[in-house]
Amino acid sequence: MTPELHQKLTQWRQHLHAHPELSLQEKATAAYVQDRLTELGIPFVAGLGGHGIVASLTRGHAMRRVGLRADMDALPITEDTGLPYASTTPGVMHACGHDGHTTSLLGAAALLATDTDWSGTVDFIFQPAEEGFGGSRAMVAAGLFDRFPMERVFGFHNWPGLAAGTIAVHDGVVMASGGRVTITIEGHAGHAGMPHLTRDPVVAAGHLIVALQSITSRGVDPLDTAVLSLCMIEGGTAANQIAGRVTIRGTLRYHRDAVKNTILDGIERTCAGIATSFGVKVTPEIVWGVGVVINTPAEASLARIAAENVQAPVRRDLAPSMAGEDFAFYLQQRPGAFVWIGNGPLRDGAELHGPRYDFNDAILPVASSWMAEVAKTALVSN
Secondary structure, X not given: OOHHHHHHHHHHHHHHHHOOOEOXXXXXXXXXXXXXXXXXXXXXXXXXXXXXXXXXXXEOOOOOEEEEEEEOOEEOOOOOOOOXXXXXXXXXXXXXXXXXXXXXXXXXXXXXXXOOOOOEEEEEEEEOOOOOOOHHHHHHHOOHHHHOOOOEEEEEEEEEOOOOOOEEOOOOEEEEEEEEEEEEEXXXXXXXXXXXXXEOHHHHHHHHHHHHHHHHHHOOOOOOOEEEEEEEEEEOOOOOEEOOEEEEEEEEEEOOHHHHHHHHHHHHHHHHHHHHHHOOEEEEEEEEOOOOEEOOHHHHHHXXXXXXXXXXXXXXXXXXXXXXXXXXXXXXXXXXXXXXXXXXXXXXXXXXXXXXXXXXXXXXXXXXXXXXXXXXXXXXXX
């Protein structure tokens, strides 16, 4: 990684940061990536699973094949960084570092394109719609592994709070699975001054929110891990009217399917009990996301070896996260590993999905070098 390449990658990353696009809308981002691949002289296929792109490099005569993946989409969050390259799209920002992931993968492609010390094929997967919109599933459904028959797949996520450039490699579970929860409470609307003539869904919602918290605190083994977070509540149109309907939205997360079943059973029982107690109709709906991100043993070892080869500090003692990642869907199809690369100290409001978050350009050399090195390491391993 030369200073000149690092400077170029920084410019690319900051351009992407200034022009974020939401999931399923990454048209300009995909075009920018294609322009950079053309500049690097690397052939690619575009439009896979939406705005997905797969670029491929082949060198030598080896038949081995490995995939490297980065995500491209942004979030519906208003940026509050004050940076000169802050988002120019109102209400949208790269609050999770996908701009840095995409740039790091371009950097890995640039490194491998000028490196003669490897043989085989490397596929560079630029994925859309990671933020809950099934981008990995769409790319697989569009024939990702049929058209590009890679044997293994690797990826990374930047990690605020972990020392910049440190690479965390997990043996087994890395990140959680979960689902999106929507609970609708239907009552009987009426005058706020005559509550006895109504069936108040707001009061029922208050009791339901408190009761649902007991599922994880009293229904799940303390040695297990589970989260049920209720993040939105909507209902009512006037201060002097009891609403007829309230909607609660949130998310649940877990690392084991047995815990998933416990939470689901608890939600159904609690909703039924609140419905009976308050004379309302309570309907829970859960849309399940992708599975748990679980590194396969051999590939976790390759990820660690690659980190050591690029002289990055390695951590193997970090607990898994309850955040989710749709890289899990690739790992259901192929062996692989997903690592965290430290973004530096955690600052208030600058955590992942925070309005003051920014990807640390200083880690681009480590991220790009690790991705290139893990591909080379995988291509020569048994």
